Amino acid sequence: MGGCVSSPSGPVGEVTELDKQRHRQAEEELKQARVKMAVQVKVLLLGPSDSGKSTVLKQMRLAHRGPFTQPEIESFRQRVFENLTRGLKYLLDALPDMGLELPEVYGDVYEGPDDNEGYVRGWGPGEDGAVAGGEGLIRRGMCGAGTAEGTRPDGIAADLALIEHAKGIGDGELFPMRYYGPLARLWAEPVVQTAWNRGNEVAVPENLHYFFSDLPRLFDVEYVPTTQDIVLSRTRTIGITETSFHRRDKEITIVDVGGQKSERRKWIHCFQDVTSILFVTSLSGYDRCLLEDRDVNQMKDAMMIWESICNSQWFKRTSIILLLSKNDLFQEKIKTSDIKSFFPDFDGEPYSVTAGHAYFKKRFAWLVVNVGRVKGREIYIHITSVMDPELLRVVMAAVEE
Numbered sequence: 001m002g003g004c005v006s007s008p009s010g011p012v013g014e015v016t017e018l019d020k021q022r023h024r025q026a027e028e029e030l031k032q033a034r035v036k037m038a039v040q041v042k043v044l045l046l047g048p049s050d051s052g053k054s055t056v057l058k059q060m061r062l063a064h065r066g067p068f069t070q071p072e073i074e075s076f077r078q079r080v081f082e083n084l085t086r087g088l089k090y091l092l093d094a095l096p097d098m099g100l101e102l103p104e105v106y107g108d109v110y111e112g113p114d115d116n117e118g119y120v121r122g123w124g125p126g127e128d129g130a131v132a133g134g135e136g137l138i139r140r141g142m143c144g145a146g147t148a149e150g151t152r153p154d155g156i157a158a159d160l161a162l163i164e165h166a167k168g169i170g171d172g173e174l175f176p177m178r179y180y181g182p183l184a185r186l187w188a189e190p191v192v193q194t195a196w197n198r199g200n201e202v203a204v205p206e207n208l209h210y211f212f213s214d215l216p217r218l219f220d221v222e223y224v225p226t227t228q229d230i231v232l233s234r235t236r237t238i239g240i241t242e243t244s245f246h247r248r249d250k251e252i253t254i255v256d257v258g259g260q261k262s263e264r265r266k267w268i269h270c271f272q273d274v275t276s277i278l279f280v281t282s283l284s285g286y287d288r289c290l291l292e293d294r295d296v297n298q299m300k301d302a303m304m305i306w307e308s309i310c311n312s313q314w315f316k317r318t319s320i321i322l323l324l325s326k327n328d329l330f331q332e333k334i335k336t337s338d339i340k341s342f343f344p345d346f347d348g349e350p351y352s353v354t355a356g357h358a359y360f361k362k363r364f365a366w367l368v369v370n371v372g373r374v375k376g377r378e379i380y381i382h383i384t385s386v387m388d389p390e391l392l393r394v395v396m397a398a399v400e401e
């Protein structure tokens, strides 16, 4: 036979120019992939629903891409309006579960919702006999000048029907004035206020007080959502979103996921190549139930996910940063809501912010120690609030570690 067997690139055993070229190309690709890995940072935001994951992302977006654009602001105008109408509807729907019931008619004259001056129960700006609720409302020409006092027997039923079937608003559209009176009246109704104060029992959105205490501003003819309105507005995340920023020669990709139970099975799809995890848990969740399961305590649920994430084979060498968020809300509620009622092993000073912080830090840290600290993996714990300018610095420092 005598003839040698050939491969497409040359005789077997012989290294041809083409082989060498392919090898060089493969080496080059490997080198580039390594460089890319070194400059690419993938941060995964994890935690239960409503803990503040997307809010951290909003803060990062603000810091890296500057102020929100006009179309973004417009989308948040719609969101704020929906937060008002849907948030109130959620609270009203939850009344029977709390053993509460609205009266059939509104009561007598009252001072007005929170600090909104000169408001008469039963009437709203734009309705006969209404009294001004704020300068912007006057500019909209929607306020009667009278000071008539009175109630409308059909008031509650009509107001409920409007809120029940509330529609969204379009781009650039002002908040429709016909909603002002019903929103203000229903919010100020004592039964509704009682329900708000017991909102932890049924997972009422925590941003309601912020928006309802500022209704005249929101209905102002010149209203444009402020940065604070945008940051405090609420949109539940469905699915997985990726946002990238450039910082100091690094490309940082933040992956945000939905935290509700139904969303968690999707998390695994983004577990590959994670540089660090930002695990967000609301401190104010210690006395709150989950929206999707009122039998489950939000903080206990967070502890369970935290333990399983820290214990996961996927993240043996991944830095994990725990953000105990919503410290502003925690500081307020701790004055009246005892941790011991929800965590019987809490033996710190009752109603103390410091004791509460120490307890929850210890509980989360203990869960990590419990699963064993792995060499090469760091865990950081920070107490934060969206109101705290330090939040971003802490997050960025942690991400860049």
Ligand SMILES: Nc1nc2c(ncn2[C@@H]2O[C@H](COP(=O)(O)OP(=O)(O)OP(=O)(O)O)[C@@H](O)[C@H]2O)c(=O)[nH]1
Binding pocket: 047, 048, 049, 050, 051, 052, 053, 054, 055, 056, 206, 207, 231, 232, 233, 234, 235, 236, 237, 238, 257, 258, 259, 260, 280, 325, 326, 327, 328, 329, 384, 385, 386, 387
């Ligand atoms: N007062 C206060 N509100 C906060 C803080 N952080 C987040 N919020 C509010 O809490 C609500 C929920 O925050 P999100 O960031 O949407 O929660 P999430 O974890 O992304 O929730 P899912 O998308 O459902 O998983 C929003 O209305 C936020 O504005 C905080 O530090 N203080």
Ligand SMILES: [Mg+2]
Binding pocket: 053, 054, 055, 235, 236, 237, 256, 257, 258, 259
């Ligand atoms: Mg979210």
